[in-house]
Amino acid sequence: MAEQLAIGSRRGLKPALPLLLPAYLWLTVAIFLPLSAMVFFSFMTDLPLAGKEWAFTLGNYATFFSQSLYLTLLLASLRLGLEVTLWCVVIGYPAAYVLAKVLKGRSREAIFLLVILPFWSNGLVRIFSWAMVLREGGILDTALNAVLPFKINIDLMYSYPAVIIGLVHSYVPYMVLTCYLTLQAIDDSLIEAGRSLGASRLQVLKRVIIPLSMPGLIAGAALIFVPVVGSFMEPRILGGRTGTFYGTVIEDQFVAVFNWPLGAALSFILLAVVLIILGLAAPVLRRAA
Amino acid sequence: MAGVQVANVSRSFGAHKALDDVSIDFADGGFYALLGPSGSGKTTLLRQIAGFDFPDAGRIAIGGESVERVPVEKRRIGMVFQNYALFPNMSVADNVAFGLSVRGEPKATIAVEVQRALDLVQLGKLGGRRPHQLSGGQRQRVALARAIVTKPRVLLLDEPLGALDKALRVDMQIELKRIQREIGITTIFVTHDQEEALTMSDRIGILRDGRLVQEGPPEEIYDRPQSEFAATFLGDANIFRGDAIGNGIKLPDGTTINAASGASVPAGAKASCAVRPERIQISAGTAKFDAGNANTLKGQVSKRIFAGNNSTYFVERDGQTLKVIVQNTGAERLAEGEPVVLSWSPDSTVLIAAN
Ligand SMILES: Nc1ncnc2c1ncn2[C@@H]1O[C@H](COP(=O)(O)OP(=O)(O)OP(=O)(O)O)[C@@H](O)[C@H]1O
Numbered sequence: 001m002a003e004q005l006a007i008g009s010r011r012g013l014k015p016a017l018p019l020l021l022p023a024y025l026w027l028t029v030a031i032f033l034p035l036s037a038m039v040f041f042s043f044m045t046d047l048p049l050a051g052k053e054w055a056f057t058l059g060n061y062a063t064f065f066s067q068s069l070y071l072t073l074l075l076a077s078l079r080l081g082l083e084v085t086l087w088c089v090v091i092g093y094p095a096a097y098v099l100a101k102v103l104k105g106r107s108r109e110a111i112f113l114l115v116i117l118p119f120w121s122n123g124l125v126r127i128f129s130w131a132m133v134l135r136e137g138g139i140l141d142t143a144l145n146a147v148l149p150f151k152i153n154i155d156l157m158y159s160y161p162a163v164i165i166g167l168v169h170s171y172v173p174y175m176v177l178t179c180y181l182t183l184q185a186i187d188d189s190l191i192e193a194g195r196s197l198g199a200s201r202l203q204v205l206k207r208v209i210i211p212l213s214m215p216g217l218i219a220g221a222a223l224i225f226v227p228v229v230g231s232f233m234e235p236r237i238l239g240g241r242t243g244t245f246y247g248t249v250i251e252d253q254f255v256a257v258f259n260w261p262l263g264a265a266l267s268f269i270l271l272a273v274v275l276i277i278l279g280l281a282a283p284v285l286r287r288a289a
Numbered sequence: 290m291a292g293v294q295v296a297n298v299s300r301s302f303g304a305h306k307a308l309d310d311v312s313i314d315f316a317d318g319g320f321y322a323l324l325g326p327s328g329s330g331k332t333t334l335l336r337q338i339a340g341f342d343f344p345d346a347g348r349i350a351i352g353g354e355s356v357e358r359v360p361v362e363k364r365r366i367g368m369v370f371q372n373y374a375l376f377p378n379m380s381v382a383d384n385v386a387f388g389l390s391v392r393g394e395p396k397a398t399i400a401v402e403v404q405r406a407l408d409l410v411q412l413g414k415l416g417g418r419r420p421h422q423l424s425g426g427q428r429q430r431v432a433l434a435r436a437i438v439t440k441p442r443v444l445l446l447d448e449p450l451g452a453l454d455k456a457l458r459v460d461m462q463i464e465l466k467r468i469q470r471e472i473g474i475t476t477i478f479v480t481h482d483q484e485e486a487l488t489m490s491d492r493i494g495i496l497r498d499g500r501l502v503q504e505g506p507p508e509e510i511y512d513r514p515q516s517e518f519a520a521t522f523l524g525d526a527n528i529f530r531g532d533a534i535g536n537g538i539k540l541p542d543g544t545t546i547n548a549a550s551g552a553s554v555p556a557g558a559k560a561s562c563a564v565r566p567e568r569i570q571i572s573a574g575t576a577k578f579d580a581g582n583a584n585t586l587k588g589q590v591s592k593r594i595f596a597g598n599n600s601t602y603f604v605e606r607d608g609q610t611l612k613v614i615v616q617n618t619g620a621e622r623l624a625e626g627e628p629v630v631l632s633w634s635p636d637s638t639v640l641i642a643a644n
């Protein structure tokens with residue numbers, strides 16, 4: 001039986017090759033080539049542009065370890081990633097639950113559209129709209145002062161919360177979508193079965209629904225955590241001076257300081273750290289699921 | 290354990306009346322089948338009793354306690370779903386343990402009770418498996434064990450055997466009946482398989498378009514249906530329509546059919562008579578028939594279907610096709626096209642008021 005299967009799958013691969021080819025070609029061109037170029041850069045002393053001299057070095061990687069600033073920023077970015085991911089769970093999961101299990105028909109479609117709208121709007125537009133809302137004398141400030149009887153000053157602009165708000169807004173649709181898909185697949189009769197056995201709604205949620213939607217939560221968390229740790233646009237625009245993170249430092253190396261080799265090295269250190277974190281978390285999360 | 294009283298329950302979805310003034314008294318410890326065509330409101334009624342849905346009007350009581358506004362989890366019911374609804378993220382034992390564990394029972398008690406329930410459904414050794422590693426019949430047993438381990442007051446089953454093949458179905462019917470007797474639990478069983486309803490239940494309720502058509506023990510419904518629908522839905526029946534004349538009807542061609550039981554219909558009103566195919570005696574046009582068979586009709590065999598232990602004859606008579614089932618006694622068989630006489634006793638005939 002196993003032999004037959006093995007033969008079957010080998011036979012199955014060959015006809016599939018022409019179908020897989022475009023995908024592999026695309027992966028090679030779009031990801032592998034630029035990535036290898038970056039690996040190459042990260043071991044250079046300088047860019048080989050305008051006939052400048054260059055040599056191989058490990059110095060770029062050493063820089064990370066020689067200055068505590070980089071480690072501090074990396075930790076700050078990891079914390080940012082964790083916080084944004086948690087907020088996305090807190091906001092996105094209930095939203096996905098309502099979409100999948102409470103709303104039906106037209107109203108579901110309408111809300112769904114609202115949730116994925118940020119996906120379709122340009123990132124910069126989105127961030128600058130938040131800037132308009134969050135600054136002193138901005139929309140939030142004006143609106144709250146119009147309603148509240150006492151005067152308060154809301155100036156969230158250029159602060160850590162502003163960065164969090166901007167990032168959560170950008171990334172929460174991922175969590176909603178991945179959780180929606182797993183929640184959608186959970187049969188309503190499981191919920192009813194749980195309740196008929198004497199479990200309250202909360203107990204059913206804890207013991208049946210959340211465990212069954214774990215794959216969606218994990219996928220969403222991975223999709224959010226990784227890019228947020230390396231994010232630079234939201235921290236820079238909404239965070240101002242407080243918005244210096246690991247991602248903004250990398251961006252600086254590429255666009256301001258023009259030290260591509262250091263930028264590349266810092267990127268690969270981040271990649272390694274993120275992969276290690278995901279690798280360590282995987283078994284734990286798999287057991288939870 | 291407890292009986293269930295459903296009194297004047299109605300439930301509408303928009304303009305559609307899924308349940309229309311339904312009243313049934315489910316006796317304590319009885320096995321009750323709810324039978325009816327698709328869309329007749331069986332599931333809706335079961336969901337009102339379970340508490341997944343609430344009636345617009347009427348009363349529901351379990352064990353004498355009114356429960357209309359009590360949520361499912363407080364009703365102490367056990368429910369078995371058509372698709373089993375086992376929790377895929379838990380082992381078989383954890384599935385069965387679920388109801389006890391949400392109640393906060395001590396672990397040791399749970400283990401004992403779970404094992405007892407699994408033994409009862411003859412799955413004592415499979416506690417460690419996951420639901421997807423079980424066959425359909427085994428899953429059904431787990432679902433049953435899970436539903437009864439909490440010692441519910443009522444057991445509700447919505448077409449629990451619908452997804453099983455015929456042979457397994459019969460096994461599970463016997464099994465379910467055995468378990469029900471053993472623990473003596475009031476059981477309400479939804480099915481649209483009439484044979485299942487007849488063989489398993491103490492009482493049957495027939496639903497149609499949200500209304501309770503007839504309710505009673507299987508023999509009573511089979512022998513004395515109160516409507517053409519009940520007569521033809523539960524088993525086969527030949528229906529004659531005509532004008533009532535005391536204890537019987539006069540057919541349009543003047544023939545009278547006498548009935549010993551059934552509704553009392555004022556003379557002249559529209560009425561029908563129902564007679565079961567196996568109660569009719571069929572004989573060749575010239576032969577004699579039992580003197581007690583006061584009802585006789587002449588006809589012609591249009592078709593005969595041989596099924597081993599019996600034969601079904603289709604007899605044409607005055608534009609109507611009648612069905613007669615004859616046990617295979619080795620007697621001479623009638624040929625297609627042959628003129629025949631049908632005869633049966635008024636005791637086998639039920640008078641039904643036109644609806
Ligand atoms: N949630 C609902 N919303 C709208 N209509 C419903 C709902 N539930 C049931 N109905 C309608 O009520 C009627 C009775 O449905 P029900 O499910 O009780 O039928 P049933 O007797 O169980 O049929 P089946 O044998 O097909 O399961 C049907 O016409 C159905 O369309």
Ligand SMILES: [Mg+2]
Pocket residue numbers: 331332333
């Ligand atoms: Mg149904």
